[in-house]
Amino acid sequence: DVVMTQSPLSLPVTLGQPASISCRSSQSLVHSDGNTYLIWFQQRPGQSPRRLIYKVSNRDSGVPDRFSGSGSGTDFTLKISRVEAEDVGVYYCMQGAHWPPTFGQGTKVEIK
Amino acid sequence: QVQLVESGGGVVQPGRSLRLSCAASGFIFSNYAMHWVRQAPGKGLESVAVISYDGSQKYYADSVKGRFTISRDNSKNTLYVQMNSLRDEDTAVYFCARDGGDGYNMIDYWGQGTLVTVSS
Numbered sequence: 335d336v337v338m339t340q341s342p343l344s345l346p347v348t349l350g351q352p353a354s355i356s357c358r359s360s361q362s363l364v365h366s367d368g369n370t371y372l373i374w375f376q377q378r379p380g381q382s383p384r385r386l387i388y389k390v391s392n393r394d395s396g397v398p399d400r401f402s403g404s405g406s407g408t409d410f411t412l413k414i415s416r417v418e419a420e421d422v423g424v425y426y427c428m429q430g431a432h433w434p435p436t437f438g439q440g441t442k443v444e445i446k
Numbered sequence: 447q448v449q450l451v452e453s454g455g456g457v458v459q460p461g462r463s464l465r466l467s468c469a470a471s472g473f474i475f476s477n478y479a480m481h482w483v484r485q486a487p488g489k490g491l492e493s494v495a496v497i498s499y500d501g502s503q504k505y506y507a508d509s510v511k512g513r514f515t516i517s518r519d520n521s522k523n524t525l526y527v528q529m530n531s532l533r534d535e536d537t538a539v540y541f542c543a544r545d546g547g548d549g550y551n552m553i554d555y556w557g558q559g560t561l562v563t564v565s566s
């Protein structure tokens with residue numbers, strides 16, 4: 335299985351400041367169809383995951399533009415330009431290029 | 447709007463069986479592949495199984511292969527997973543999730559989950 339490694343696992347941030355989460359895969363996530371199948375989810379406390387970003391950098395409808403995704407191959411990043419209180423939760427990357435889909439361990443974002 | 451509502455969770459003894467259901471609404475269910483994903487208490491997310499839009503293709507994680515069976519009834523807009531020979535390590539919240547269809551395993555919407563506790 336493809337191993338997804340996130341860092342950091344815990345991220346205390348100050349309101350209004352930027353935050354960045356790294357996700358590295360053990361294999362390239364570039365599919366034979368040319369697309370890169372990397373997703374970012376947000377899971378707020380007590381809630382189900384919510385998709386924020388798909389195929390590396392495409393923001394889902396309704397997701398604030400302070401969230402952005404970037405990267406290629408095996409190295410990906412989720413950035414929050416200015417953290418707000420509602421951003422508290424655990425963020426997961428997930429790869430869909432290889433079966434089974436696998437998730438990172440999660441990064442817990444909290445306010446300092 | 448897309449809604450996925452899981453049911454069927456509960457407490458079950460090791461070695462016993464349980465069937466989970468996921469009722470879908472707000473979209474054309476028969477057009478989408480569907481996933482089961484689980485989350486052990488306080489832990490991360492683990493893919494369990496996926497089924498194609500028409501039920502013809504099914505894939506399972508190694509941890510559940512031979513014990514779990516994913517299925518769907520498109521006439522009832524419902525996804526199922528039959529879980530046999532349950533083990534302690536199957537204890538988790540089980541989510542059903544829609545595959546957005548824009549490629550491979552592009553999960554977009556999740557249900558609220560149903561808790562399965564395997565314990566004697």
